Amino acid sequence: MRNFLHLLNSRLSKSILTLGIIFWNSYALAKDVGKGYFDDAPLSLSPELSKSPMYTLVGITDWGKEILHVYGITTIIALIVFLCVSIPILYVLFRFRATGEEQELPKQVKGNYILEIIWTVIPLILLSLIAVPTWQSIFRQDKAVKANLQDKNALRIEVVGYQWWWKFVYTDFGVITANELILPENTPVVFSITSADVIHSFYIPRFGGKLDAIPGKVNKLTYVTPALKSNSGPEGDYYMGQCMELCGLSHALMRFQAVIRSQEAFQDFIKSHNQPPVVTTASEKRGEEVFNLCIACHTIAGTPSANLPSEKIGPDLSNFGDRKTLAAVTRKNNMANLKAWLKNPLRFKPGSLMPDLQLTDQQIDDVSAYIQFSTAKNKD
Numbered sequence: 001m002r003n004f005l006h007l008l009n010s011r012l013s014k015s016i017l018t019l020g021i022i023f024w025n026s027y028a029l030a031k032d033v034g035k036g037y038f039d040d041a042p043l044s045l046s047p048e049l050s051k052s053p054m055y056t057l058v059g060i061t062d063w064g065k066e067i068l069h070v071y072g073i074t075t076i077i078a079l080i081v082f083l084c085v086s087i088p089i090l091y092v093l094f095r096f097r098a099t100g101e102e103q104e105l106p107k108q109v110k111g112n113y114i115l116e117i118i119w120t121v122i123p124l125i126l127l128s129l130i131a132v133p134t135w136q137s138i139f140r141q142d143k144a145v146k147a148n149l150q151d152k153n154a155l156r157i158e159v160v161g162y163q164w165w166w167k168f169v170y171t172d173f174g175v176i177t178a179n180e181l182i183l184p185e186n187t188p189v190v191f192s193i194t195s196a197d198v199i200h201s202f203y204i205p206r207f208g209g210k211l212d213a214i215p216g217k218v219n220k221l222t223y224v225t226p227a228l229k230s231n232s233g234p235e236g237d238y239y240m241g242q243c244m245e246l247c248g249l250s251h252a253l254m255r256f257q258a259v260i261r262s263q264e265a266f267q268d269f270i271k272s273h274n275q276p277p278v279v280t281t282a283s284e285k286r287g288e289e290v291f292n293l294c295i296a297c298h299t300i301a302g303t304p305s306a307n308l309p310s311e312k313i314g315p316d317l318s319n320f321g322d323r324k325t326l327a328a329v330t331r332k333n334n335m336a337n338l339k340a341w342l343k344n345p346l347r348f349k350p351g352s353l354m355p356d357l358q359l360t361d362q363q364i365d366d367v368s369a370y371i372q373f374s375t376a377k378n379k380d
């Protein structure tokens with residue numbers, strides 16, 4: 001007995017020590033990620049993200065609220081089951097503890113029909129209590145998708161997952177963008193979700209409704225976008241989204257952002273998006289030339305790159321200067337990060353399908369100026 005206690009003690013202390021070391025190392029690592037490489041740590045480690053963390057426990061769309069409702073029912077039932085099991089167990093543990101003076105085994109019981117029936121029927125009832133509202137929700141969503149597809153006021157958006165970024169096509173407006181999903185407030189939206197390569201999963205936690213993006217299949221999701229917050233600035237409200245299906249090396253870096261704007265600001269976005277770049281400085285002019293190296297994979301609306309008929313494997317860069325983030329919302333979009341990205345995309349995103357194009361520093365400066373500044377100038 002004593003030896004056993006010793007063993008337990010030393011194991012316990014070793015485990016605690018190991019855990020402590022792991023904790024300390026992870027902390028030390030996390031603290032320094034990105035330091036020295038970029039002007040700016042990844043967004044997850046910056047205060048940016050704290051403004052829009054990926055909570056699952058607030059539903060701010062109709063569909064999000066509905067899911068939370070089912071979630072609430074499930075949680076309450078699970079809690080009741082937990083209490084009904086753990087309280088008797090604790091009672092029995094203490095009430096019938098061995099005193100060491102027992103002479104024989106206690107009475108052995110097995111195969112009690114009544115008990116067997118009871119503990120088959122109770123879970124059946126509990127599972128039905130969960131299943132019925134779940135089915136109801138699924139059918140309601142199905143109906144809403146059909147209704148909103150017919151609704152003239154609804155916004156239809158095609159979502160395509162790529163390794164490791166998101167394409168958003170505003171089918172009714174001929175507008176294509178990437179990673180930043182601009183949405184008008186209080187509007188029904190139908191997302192038609194698919195993938196260009198492997199399985200991804202589309203999810204904006206606060207809006208509710210996580211749906212797989214599967215190549216060759218279109219999954220539909222709909223909800224009414226939330227209203228603007230009372231204190232939101234001219235840029236609107238930002239909500240983080242994330243790919244939720246392990247899809248390769250940079251899966252964790254496959255983020256996106258939903259941006260809720262007023263109806264007018266949304267219309268402005270639609271209007272300015274496809275305006276051709278306005279090239280003024282000498283550097284932008286040289287950058288326009290350099291951009292010919294990029295057009296097999298990228299498009300800027302209103303330039304020859306938009307005339308190539310092939311499917312592009314890189315994000316649409318129209319109106320890029322208007323974007324707040326870079327490389328699927330993993331960095332802030334500013335000149336320093338853009339240049340670092342063009343110097344070596346793999347440093348930002350392991351396995352990225354944007355190759356290192358071996359550009360000279362001059363080419364990087366020029367093409368950065370071109371895609372960053374000339375595209376944003378059409379914003380009155």
Ligand code: HEC
Binds near residue numbers: 165178294353
């Ligand atoms: C072989 C295809 C390919 C070529 C050529 C290419 N890119 Fe890319 N680019 C990509 C892919 C794929 C991504 C998405 C990377 C990711 O986020 O994982 C990307 C991402 C980007 C992004 C970030 C976009 C965003 O939505 O945040 C910028 C900016 C960019 N590329 C600029 C350029 C420029 C400028 C050139 C030419 C000098 C270029 N790319 C050449 C494939 C390419």
Ligand SMILES: [Cu+2]
Binds near residue numbers: 243244247254
């Ligand atoms: Cu993924």
